[in-house]
Amino acid sequence: MSGQGNQDEVLRWVERVATFCVEEWALPPITGRILGLLMICDPPEISAGQIAGTIQASRASLTSNMRFLTAIGLVRKVRVPGDRTTYYRIEDDAWHKVIQRKLDSLGAFGDIADEGVKLAGGSGPHTERIRAAQQSLTWLRDIATRHPPQT
The missing domain is CATH 1.10.10.10 (Winged helix-like DNA-binding domain superfamily/Winged helix DNA-binding domain)
Structure with a gap:
């Protein structure tokens, strides 16, 4: 090599x-x-x-x-x-594929979090922990989709 x-x-x-x-x-x-x-x-x-x-x-x-x-x-x-x-x-696009899969998984967590909020009754500290996780992951996904990598 x-x-x-x-x-x-x-x-x-x-x-x-x-x-x-x-x-x-x-x-x-x-x-x-x-x-x-x-x-x-x-x-x-x-x-x-x-x-x-x-x-x-x-x-x-x-x-x-x-x-x-x-x-x-x-x-x-x-x-x-x-x-x-x-x-x-x-x-050539291997790293783009890796990042896109990560972004897709962040979006999928939104559905899981929605279900968790309903399961937790929609209020209380445990619901807030789920919402905090969901907001953080949504924030990260949104930043990445607004500023895609230059190829």
């Missing part, structure tokens, strides 16, 4: 991406390492064997994580004519 900077620096950066994915999204470290590597590798397509070797992952673990990442649309398989190897590439 070629890339920007030396191999040790690249691997440190990949590990930082993995740590972020673990802490912020509760993803397994290997999933974060795959995403980090796919963002920085040059050329942008890399084989499963190259990924496994670079991040020191077992093929079985790598296979299940690649299946997951392709199923959710963050990574895609790439075929090269005349080459039997399958390569992987991070989708």
Whole structure:
């Protein structure tokens, strides 16, 4: 794998991406390492064997994580004519998809909160806690939808 900077620096950066994915999204470290590597590798397509070797992952673990990442649309398989190897590439809009899913989940919480308010009787401290959560999440969703990322 070629890339920007030396191999040790690249691997440190990949590990930082993995740590972020673990802490912020509760993803397994290997999933974060795959995403980090796919963002920085040059050329942008890399084989499963190259990924496994670079991040020191077992093929079985790598296979299940690649299946997951392709199923959710963050990574895609790439075929090269005349080459039997399958390569992987991070989708150009992968991060937009991640954020959009988070925004959609914030909207879904609104329905859950409405149901909780009704269940709690519509007033009292427990109802106010539900409304506070709903207002905070709605506020965050509204900010993000008013100011979408520039692509």
